[in-house]
Amino acid sequence: SSKALQENLTLKATHEAKLVLVKSEAPKPGPGQALVHVRATGVCGSDVHFWQHAGLGPWKITGETALGHESGGVVIALGEGVTNVSVGDRVAIEPGVPCGKSTCSYCRTGQYNLCPTVDFYSVPPADGTLTRYHVHPAGWLHKVPDTMTFAEIALLEPLSVCLHATMRAELRLGMPVLITGAGPIGVVQLLCAEASGCSPIVITDLSKERLDFAKQLVPDVVPLLIDPKRAPIDTAQDIIAAFTQATQGVGGTGNNGEVMPAVTMECTGVESSIAVASYATQPAGLLFIIGVGKSEQTIPFMHLSTNEINIKFLFRYRDTWPRAIRLVAAGKIDVKRIVTSRFPLERAKEAVEHAADRSKFSVKTLIIDEDE
Template identity: 50%
Template sequence: MSSTTAEILERKPRNIAVNTNPQHGLHLVDSEVPEPGSNDCLIHVRATGICGSDVHFWKHGKIGDMVVVGENGLGHESSGVVIKTGSQVTRFKPGDRVALECGIPCSLPTCYFCRTGRYNACPDVKFFSTPPFDGTLRRYHVHPEAWLHALPDSLSFEEGSLLEPLSVALAGIDRSNLRLGTSLVICGAGPIGLVSLLAAHAAGAAPIVITDLDKNRLDVAKKLVPRVRTVQVDKGDDTRELGKKIVDSLGEETELVLECTGIESSIQAGIYATRFGGAVFVIGVGKDFQNIPFMRLSSKEIDLRFQYRYHDTYPKAISLVSEGLIDLKPLVTHRYILEEGVDAFATASTPASRAIKVQILDD
């Protein structure tokens, strides 16, 4: 064990984690500091963002078929420092700063999806924080070397943890074929909507409209990208009328919608705002069954498409932030230490807090 590792463990011996359970509890737990396997690294997790899915697992106990059935650690937007390496690790050493990609596929040559590069679809993927796998919102976490990404010195740990939601946005940008001059509507100005706005702006989408119920979030969007046009949604809005309101703001029916809420009425409004031959790309997570304006999709030849996580996005995300094309720093509105993890979740799940991205930090 290196002196650096010994010093860290002596200074902070408790391996604290934030867990939920089937009773919708949320609490801190202590566990042993794990030993890395031969191809693993032991990470001191320095920053973790709270994702909407973390809140959903806590509040609702499931997302689709992914169900909390026991004690389950949360968190998958993380960065940190390598403090110990397994015997076969060659790319990293203690002291290296890293971002954690938390979807670990089987990587077997017999797996069609891993073999063809679409490893996000691997049926045997181990995604940290998705039941039954514990998350990375803990002090010490063992992570496979192959799914760690070197974090440049120019990027903070907070920015390193934000590479995960940026990866979601980049996957959406790639799959939707957004290009220079694509007219765009982004439904939802939460963290994914805002990071999608930053990515779409960098990609040259124009013009852009973003929608939300929360005026504060629309104001944040305007500060991030001053040229964006905003449409405030009111609860109970007729979705056809909301679609028209979006079109009026954009100045035309849109080529592309990036739907970042998963809410039925928002998806409907996005469809009503889309032109013939356009596409509605749903990134948000919503109810298992939803109603859609089927004949509008049919008669306008609108493609309704979906996204499941991401693949091969972290290197691109690191480059975009390092080169200054995307600035993630303004997204962090609230910071807590690890011991305040329960309070951090309360802030992240309370609209009155006006949180965009809540970060849990451990120095």
């Protein structure tokens, strides 16, 4: 393409916990790579954490690392040998690129998110996609229909998290489901549980505004404001009462005609919420933990043990984009409804600060080139 490129801008977090918007030349795609004009990127809680703590868990920022891993855009140039995408295609960027070698049992068996040498863009040393021009291995770009908006393309990433969770948790028609936490992941999980036919669905949070937002997304959901000072076992009783009331005590799954969640989708990673979830989940049910938090946590061990409650975890996603694209393109999941604020790339720093500011209401902040 002979079209002149604009100045490249990239939002980076530094080892001194600062945000810097860096100007550069657009990169050139090498063999097997494509150059993407990124048109929308969602801000994730981990971007905020990487910036404010100059790292996350085991990963430390040593120099500067570009933020962002929820992105979509248009292919504008191809490196040698690329055949799966063409210039002009709208694409979603899958940000986790595993080794892909046949000697790696995780890659070989399709569990590529568990590849020990996966490069996850925005986790140091790999730069993220919060930039205007991003070079990506072409095989990890997913072509989407031309009718899909850039906001929708970016949101295929958090949808991927929740689709992988929905599949691993085997959410089914008519299952009572509890969702703890109404942040971006909690509300996307709510959309997935609703689309799976789960009923009733109860969602918890400490924030009334986030619960109101969830209720506006899915009017059938039962929102429950949590008092963090209350004992987890008592909060769990409130949740079971909410399920029982929502079903008028019919179709009981617990003792005494109580209705309990067959599956709890834990979307906070907070120890007290995991305790609540442990006590609320039906015996022989599933406590599915998406949230991440402290590296060592105490759980209600004997309650979980004597009730044969299963526990499963999640690490990102594998092979979810094709399904996510079909669901959004078919209108089965309207994921763009979780967007609460939009900023242009020139104001990317402000966007991340906005997403981090707990005094301002936000669910999903997007950095987006509005000119679609």
